[in-house]
Amino acid sequence: MIDMADIDAVESWLVDQALHSARVPDMFGDMCIRLRETGVPVDRALLAWTTLHPLFDAETAFWKTGEAVQHARFEHDQEDEEDDGWLSSPMRSVQVNRLPRLRRHLEGANAELDFPLCAELSAEGYTDYFVLMTNFQLPALKEMHGNTGIMISWATRQSGGFRDDQIQAIEYIQPRLALAAKANLESEIARTVAETYLGRSAGTRVLNGQIRHGDGEKINAVIFYSDMRNSTRIAEALGPDPYLRWLNGYFAATAGAVIAEGGEVLDFIGDAVLAVFPIDETGLEGAVRHAVAAADQSLENVARINAGAPVNGSQPRLEIGIALSVGEVMFGNIGVPERMTFSVIGQTVHAAARIETLTKAVQKHVLMTADVAQYVPGRAEPAGEFELSGFSAPEPLFALSQRITNLK
Secondary structure, three states, X not given: OOOHHXXXXXXXXXXXXXXXXXXXXXXXXHHHHHHHHHOOOOOEEEEEEEOOOOOEEEEEEEEEOOOOOEEEEEEOOOOHHHOHHHHOOHHXXXXXXXXXXXXXXXXXXXXXXXXHHHHHHHHOOOOEEEEEEEXXXXXXXXXXXXXXXXXXXXXXXXXXXXXHHHHHHHHHHHHHHHHHHHHHHHHHHHHHHHHHHHOHHHHHHHHOOOOOOOOEEEEEEEEEEEEEOOHHHHHHHHOHHHHHXXXXXXXXXXHHHHHHOOOXXXXXXXXXXXXXXXXXXXXXXXXXXHHHHHHHHHHHHHHHHHHOOOOOOOOOOOOEEEEEEEXXXXXXXXXXXXXXXXXXXXXXXXXXXXXXXXXXXXXXXXXXXXXXXOOOXXXXXXXXXXXXXXXXXXXEEEEEOOOXXXXX
């Protein structure tokens, strides 16, 4: 018989996990091991849950004895019809039919192999399969999914399958796991939302308590400022929905390149991208290297978009300008106490925005200040000196010679 003192120890451990924000997949794998140590002969288990993420709709954690947990994430609008395994799975039956549980014996003359997975598990030596649903509400997911929760399939190779006391132990411990998972999922969703809407660094700062009006610090950084040309004309030509898709394609080409190079995207100002590459242990040279790489990749992405445009000209040509400047900026909360954003302000930011407007006039895709240009020898081409509003003297600017040749 199962010793309930051992189950109580697993329960206490789950409480501790809830209080310390453990990753759900890792917590699940550790819990399965602990259950085995109490005498619950779990040999295979799959945990599934819904989530709030700009890319993913659901996640799973899969565990087998002697193996590490496998964590999988499933994208929004993923076609279930393409996955015959899911369409015919016991877990989908539980979900669609709103069943609290489902159990199938997998051995002997009375084996219940009405699902393909049950037949597969039986052939692999499993003797019992048990699916249990535990519902709970996450406010962030209520609008999308209604009642959410966790669903777990449990399987064993023990002769005769799970005993009644072992099933009771699973039924006792799963709601405790659900409570710990709920606490940690709420924390993870908060972090995802903060980082998605504020940026990785800013989101972390806000979650760590930097939320008062005026909170911030001075940092030295390379500013990356990109803007799309002819946006008004393109918006009128395409209409709202096609233009939104078009705009997101542009953001993916530019902001995506910034993120890939380790930069921090702080704001989308209309059709402009404001990002920073903080000067850290790599120094100014390292920050410039990443910012220039992001500019190069942005232009290559734009060229790829234009190369894939329909030959009939129904898709407008994407054209952009990029400015790179460097200096000290204020990085922190700005706005009013009731509505704030986390961004950068300062003369370096103003310079980048004004320099970008000159890219079209000088017919260059990238313009940069002398402080940036000194770290890209061989590619910095003098573009002239320019009067910039708010600056006391003309500023020398440099164009970045292109790494690719099919930009026009």
